[in-house]
Amino acid sequence: MLFGYAGHILEVNLSTGRITKTPLPEDLARDYIGGRGFVARLLWDRIRRGTDPFSPENLLIVATGPMSGHLVPASGKTHFGTKSPATGGYADSNMGGHFGPALKYAGYDILILSGRAPGPGYLFIEDGTVELRSAEAHWGSGAITAEEELKKELGDDFQIITIGPAGENLVRFACVSHDFGRQAGRTGAGAVMGSKNLKAVAVRGTGGLPVFDAEGLFEKGCEAFEKVKAKPGFAGWTPEGTAGITDWVNEVGAFPTRNFQTSFFPGYKNINGRAVLEHLKITDKGCFCCPTPCGKYGRAGTGLGSVYVEGPEYESIALLGGACVLESVEDIAYANYVCDQLGLDTISAGAVAAWAMECFEKGILTEEKVGRKIRFGDLEGMVYLFEKIAARDGIGDLLAEGVMRASREVGRGSEDFAIHVKGLEWSGYESRNAPGMMLAYMTADVGAHHNRAWALGHDVAGSAASVHDLISSGGSRGKLPKATVTGKAERVIELQHIRPLFDCLGICRLQYMELGFEAENYEELFFLVTGRRMSWAELLQISERVWHLTRAFSVREIEGFGREFDYPPPRFFREPVPDGPNEGHYLTRRELDTLLDEYYAARGWDQNGVPTEETLRRAGLADVADALRVEK
Numbered sequence: 001m002l003f004g005y006a007g008h009i010l011e012v013n014l015s016t017g018r019i020t021k022t023p024l025p026e027d028l029a030r031d032y033i034g035g036r037g038f039v040a041r042l043l044w045d046r047i048r049r050g051t052d053p054f055s056p057e058n059l060l061i062v063a064t065g066p067m068s069g070h071l072v073p074a075s076g077k078t079h080f081g082t083k084s085p086a087t088g089g090y091a092d093s094n095m096g097g098h099f100g101p102a103l104k105y106a107g108y109d110i111l112i113l114s115g116r117a118p119g120p121g122y123l124f125i126e127d128g129t130v131e132l133r134s135a136e137a138h139w140g141s142g143a144i145t146a147e148e149e150l151k152k153e154l155g156d157d158f159q160i161i162t163i164g165p166a167g168e169n170l171v172r173f174a175c176v177s178h179d180f181g182r183q184a185g186r187t188g189a190g191a192v193m194g195s196k197n198l199k200a201v202a203v204r205g206t207g208g209l210p211v212f213d214a215e216g217l218f219e220k221g222c223e224a225f226e227k228v229k230a231k232p233g234f235a236g237w238t239p240e241g242t243a244g245i246t247d248w249v250n251e252v253g254a255f256p257t258r259n260f261q262t263s264f265f266p267g268y269k270n271i272n273g274r275a276v277l278e279h280l281k282i283t284d285k286g287c288f289c290c291p292t293p294c295g296k297y298g299r300a301g302t303g304l305g306s307v308y309v310e311g312p313e314y315e316s317i318a319l320l321g322g323a324c325v326l327e328s329v330e331d332i333a334y335a336n337y338v339c340d341q342l343g344l345d346t347i348s349a350g351a352v353a354a355w356a357m358e359c360f361e362k363g364i365l366t367e368e369k370v371g372r373k374i375r376f377g378d379l380e381g382m383v384y385l386f387e388k389i390a391a392r393d394g395i396g397d398l399l400a401e402g403v404m405r406a407s408r409e410v411g412r413g414s415e416d417f418a419i420h421v422k423g424l425e426w427s428g429y430e431s432r433n434a435p436g437m438m439l440a441y442m443t444a445d446v447g448a449h450h451n452r453a454w455a456l457g458h459d460v461a462g463s464a465a466s467v468h469d470l471i472s473s474g475g476s477r478g479k480l481p482k483a484t485v486t487g488k489a490e491r492v493i494e495l496q497h498i499r500p501l502f503d504c505l506g507i508c509r510l511q512y513m514e515l516g517f518e519a520e521n522y523e524e525l526f527f528l529v530t531g532r533r534m535s536w537a538e539l540l541q542i543s544e545r546v547w548h549l550t551r552a553f554s555v556r557e558i559e560g561f562g563r564e565f566d567y568p569p570p571r572f573f574r575e576p577v578p579d580g581p582n583e584g585h586y587l588t589r590r591e592l593d594t595l596l597d598e599y600y601a602a603r604g605w606d607q608n609g610v611p612t613e614e615t616l617r618r619a620g621l622a623d624v625a626d627a628l629r630v631e632k
């Protein structure tokens with residue numbers, strides 16, 4: 001008996017309509033825990049080398065973890081994995097809400113989607129009943145609207161994931177949406193879902209889950225909620241959510257502004273967490289079983305109209321606000337809503353719009369090519385671009401490719417300020433004076449995403465201080481000295497194992513990372529749920545195994561993959577920050593090489609960033625080592 005898990009994998013071939021339910025293999029649970037680990041192993045095993053991300057042969061995997069759906073804090077996370085249409089390599093994205101627990105209560109830890117439905121469809125799952133139904137009536141609807149429509153049809157107790165027009169039209173940064181404002185945002189999972197003609201998955205589960213020690217879990221689980229609420233950071237985090245970090249990021253000069261031209265936004269007080277509270281918020285909104293509901297649901301009134309929206313959370317403030325220079329929180333919330341309806345990842349959409357605006361400013365994109373003027377700070381221009389992108393209409397067809405491909409096509413130096421790594425647009429931390437964070441972005445397995453390792457706090461504080469401590473300290477308000485480059489690898493690697501471990505367990509990391517809810521609590525809860533006594537260090541070893549595996553996947557799938565793919569765009573190693581706390585700072589190419597050299601050595605990868613055979617074998621990946629050797 002696998003305690004903690006639902007015990008089955010559900011596979012649906014959308015081309016043939018074949019539906020299979022198989023037992024969850026014990027060795028998969030033992031060696032990869034769940035969520036991200038399941039996704040990484042299954043993608044490696046089941047995707048044929050060279051598969052086109054938009055072909056029916058690509059897989060979209062939805063995976064839960066052993067802790068998902070149990071009485072432990074914040075156990076509502078669900079993981080999505082695929083071969084990315086943005087990077088061509090390993091991709092995963094994590095989503096909050098209630099979908100994962102519902103999938104488990106229906107009896108499934110993992111849902112594997114392959115093939116392509118003959119016409120627009122949605123997958124209906126109600127315990128043992130699994131059907132592919134027509135979605136003709138919903139095709140073309142916004143992601144939020146489609147969820148509303150399906151809830152009306154099926155009932156409020158169905159948990160539903162949807163895509164918007166962006167996913168239908170294969171925009172490379174389309175997201176999967178859920179719960180009216182939660183997304184698996186990054187790496188283009190929504191576009192893969194669109195390529196399968198799948199508008200939605202609706203699930204209702206009424207079953208239970210086997211627990212190793214139900215009484216113990218009830219006692220310790222309830223205690224855990226009280227412990228989280230007693231943390232000093234609790235009172236600070238819950239009212240403003242992630243938006244609360246906006247001030248601090250500006251004060252340490254890491255806020256992406258004007259397409260990352262600079263790192264300080266003078267009007268940041270108008271778009272911070274306080275502004276969300278004062279101008280937007282109606283209520284808090286949280287995921288399944290969460291004691292710290294970080295979602296802020298509110299109403300935004302702008303010159304373009306008013307909308308109800310969840311957010312903006314910090315990343316949307318940074319990319320839609322800072323990078324595109326929107327000066328009011330209402331405008332940012334409106335742009336956020338438009339992205340949510342269209343099914344666009346707000347991070348990539350903001351980065352793409354910012355790149356296009358800079359191109360326009362420099363005369364690289366013209367009014368004739370774009371169809372109108374697009375300038376920084378112009379909400380109407382942004383909405384125009386987002387609608388064009390989602391429809392792949394005119395200029396939108398170019399921008400729907402993301403900044404890496406669009407800049408390669410446009411040329412004229414625009415590649416230098418196309419802010420991405422590996423084809424994934426950079427998220428909300430400008431890092432020219434934050435070498436640890438820069439290294440984290442460079443080496444993140446999915447491309448330039450902060451959530452693998454948020455090393456900015458370490459860069460600023462030089463310690464493992466919690467975000468709460470850093471914010472309370474107020475950051476630095478003066479000009480900052482240039483940061484040291486050496487000695488960053490160890491901390492970045494440590495973080496790259498910690499954060500993704502939560503994605504394996506199927507729970508939110510915020511309570512650990514931001515509030516300092518201690519590791520021993522997770523060891524205990526994991527034991528009570530699964531019956532496996534594993535130390536934090538042993539759990540992290542599994543996370544390390546997954547890290548080597550995802551790198552190996554990209555080595556296998558991307559021609560010539562290696563060190564060259566890890567560099568940031570030239571803006572970051574050629575242009576000093578022009579103003580703000582980090583004025584004059586940047587990292588030279590030589591400094592970037594120092595970061596990478598130390599990182600590869602500490603990882604046990606060769607100088608091209610490829611895991612060595614010895615490292616793979618030591619990590620329990622002998623078969624992966626053999627496969628890479630054969631393909632060399």
Ligand code: SF4
Binds near residue numbers: 096097286509
């Ligand atoms: S902290 Fe926020 S993201 Fe995490 S589970 Fe709670 S509501 Fe969801």
